[in-house]
Amino acid sequence: MSDIELVGVGVRLTIRPERGGKILSLHGAGRQWLAPGDDARSAESDSFTAAEMGGWDECAPTIDACAVGGLLAPDHGDVWAREWAVERVDASSALLSVRSEACGFWLRREIVLGRAQGAPVQIRYTAESLGRRVPFLWAAHPQFLAEAGSRVILPPEVGAVVDVLDPTHPVGPWSPALAGLDSLEPGGCRKLYVEPGTPVQTAALRHADGSELRLDWDERAPYLGLWFDNRAYSREPVIALEPSTGYFDALDRAVGHGSALWLEPGRPVAWELALTLSAAR
Numbered sequence: 001m002s003d004i005e006l007v008g009v010g011v012r013l014t015i016r017p018e019r020g021g022k023i024l025s026l027h028g029a030g031r032q033w034l035a036p037g038d039d040a041r042s043a044e045s046d047s048f049t050a051a052e053m054g055g056w057d058e059c060a061p062t063i064d065a066c067a068v069g070g071l072l073a074p075d076h077g078d079v080w081a082r083e084w085a086v087e088r089v090d091a092s093s094a095l096l097s098v099r100s101e102a103c104g105f106w107l108r109r110e111i112v113l114g115r116a117q118g119a120p121v122q123i124r125y126t127a128e129s130l131g132r133r134v135p136f137l138w139a140a141h142p143q144f145l146a147e148a149g150s151r152v153i154l155p156p157e158v159g160a161v162v163d164v165l166d167p168t169h170p171v172g173p174w175s176p177a178l179a180g181l182d183s184l185e186p187g188g189c190r191k192l193y194v195e196p197g198t199p200v201q202t203a204a205l206r207h208a209d210g211s212e213l214r215l216d217w218d219e220r221a222p223y224l225g226l227w228f229d230n231r232a233y234s235r236e237p238v239i240a241l242e243p244s245t246g247y248f249d250a251l252d253r254a255v256g257h258g259s260a261l262w263l264e265p266g267r268p269v270a271w272e273l274a275l276t277l278s279a280a281r
Helices: 251-257
Strands: 004-008 011-016 022-028 056-059 066-068 071-073 085-089 093-100 105-112 121-129 134-136 139-142 151-153 160-163 171-173 189-194 202-206 212-217 223-229 238-244 261-263 269-278
Touching: 004 093, 066 251, 121 261, 134 251, 202 238, 212 238
Parallel strands: none
Antiparallel strands: 004 011, 011 022, 022 056, 056 139, 066 071, 085 093, 093 105, 105 121, 121 269, 134 261, 139 238, 151 202, 160 171, 160 189, 189 223, 202 212, 212 269, 223 238
């Protein structure tokens, strides 16, 4: 299946339906924002980290592999390596969908590029059960290129974050030292979540030259993960802004916390993101 290239005013975006609907590239405001994912091909037997580490993937119904009842949810979910169906495409928008028979849901994603300079890219999602009530967690997994000086900008209400790579999951203050890769040794990584209960529906990645990518999303995704990878797994330094519908990372954990969505037959759940690019100042 051929790649899909969408063109809006000042922005270009490429999608590979055969590889989980991966967004391979996002170009606008004078730069390429995503780590390269051009060698992405369908390989459902791959583990996520053994595959190419680039582009923007969708993780559902989990990030970490786990079991919930009789449901087995694989590493980084069941849709990132599957071929997605192209339902509709034109010059500046595309609607794709995927079915997970094993996990009992379908997921649809529509991307619409702006028709005015500086207009946001709209990304709309819908999930629904295939026939029985099933637990569900979705997280965005965009691997944004991050050179020296790149940092995450969070709203002032965010005061604390959870270190989820530490087995004790300590809560600590959000600080400038945590906001970028400069404090990580080569080969290091960091995974944080904004402390649950703190309302957060926006985050940005700002580069040293002042160029900025901002994500805004609705209340259906009330959690935010932050992934910092200084070539621990990725081929280039990356930062991922990961809005999520559940907390945190593993579906079984989210079910235990009461933060998982439950999909019901005939009752689709919808949420959306807006992505705004700003050029260097």
